[in-house]
Amino acid sequence: AQTVTQSQPEMSVQEAETVTLSCTYDTSENNYYLFWYKQPPSRQMILVIRQEAYKQQNATENRFSVNFQKAAKSFSLKISDSQLGDTAMYFCAFPDNAGGTSYGKLTFGQGTILTVHP
Amino acid sequence: DAGVIQSPRHEVTEMGQEVTLRCKPISGHDYLFWYRQTMMRGLELLIYFNNNVPIDDSGMPEDRFSAKMPNASFSTLKIQPSEPRDSAVYFCASSFGLADLFSYNEQFFGPGTRLTVL
Numbered sequence: 001a002q003t004v005t006q007s008q009p010e011m012s013v014q015e016a017e018t019v020t021l022s023c024t025y026d027t028s029e030n031n032y033y034l035f036w037y038k039q040p041p042s043r044q045m046i047l048v049i050r051q052e053a054y055k056q057q058n059a060t061e062n063r064f065s066v067n068f069q070k071a072a073k074s075f076s077l078k079i080s081d082s083q084l085g086d087t088a089m090y091f092c093a094f095p096d097n098a099g100g101t102s103y104g105k106l107t108f109g110q111g112t113i114l115t116v117h118p
Numbered sequence: 119d120a121g122v123i124q125s126p127r128h129e130v131t132e133m134g135q136e137v138t139l140r141c142k143p144i145s146g147h148d149y150l151f152w153y154r155q156t157m158m159r160g161l162e163l164l165i166y167f168n169n170n171v172p173i174d175d176s177g178m179p180e181d182r183f184s185a186k187m188p189n190a191s192f193s194t195l196k197i198q199p200s201e202p203r204d205s206a207v208y209f210c211a212s213s214f215g216l217a218d219l220f221s222y223n224e225q226f227f228g229p230g231t232r233l234t235v236l
């Protein structure tokens with residue numbers, strides 16, 4: 001079974017600075033997707049960014065980007081120019097049935113609580 | 119679209135009582151997921167449906183839990199009898215199905231139901 005590990009339970013950053021959240025995973029699949037979700041204090045789960053493993057280029061969405069190291073099975077999220085609204089819990093997620101045609105379940109990491117300080 | 123709708127937002131009940139959580143997915147989505155979030159276990163997938171049919175219920179903790187999807191616009195998660203250890207936030211999510219082998223469609227989450235069993 002696939003596993004997803006986030007080793008940083010909590011992190012903090014000053015407003016306007018850059019922060020990187022780590023995620024590692026384990027899989028025997030070759031083609032798959034990885035996701036970062038954000039859960040602010042409102043509890044709403046929001047997709048931040050996703051990465052396709054067969055793409056060489058790291059995904060970018062405005063101030064959010066990933067550093068995807070396929071061989072190392074590492075998938076970190078970089079937040080540039082941090083804003084107070086980025087304060088949230090961030091989850092790395094990975095589909096269980098990533099390699100097949102069946103629709104995958106999502107396995108979530110333990111989450112990292114990010115606090116952005118003014 | 120109003121997004122995924124869940125009701126109630128908060129539920130407080132006593133041990134032994136029946137609890138029913140409700141979900142209305144985004145119109146047109148053909149996949150529906152039920153998750154549970156606790157501090158101890160993080161985010162767990164309980165069950166998911168495709169075109170109203172349960173596909174994988176291996177995450178359902180025990181027979182006290184049951185889920186139904188009588189039509190494309192409504193699903194319920196029932197706990198009978200409820201126990202204090204069932205206290206958690208329960209999320210419903212929906213998505214479109216796979217377009218092809220190498221696509222993955224975003225899961226849209228509802229706001230969650232916070233369940234407290236006394």
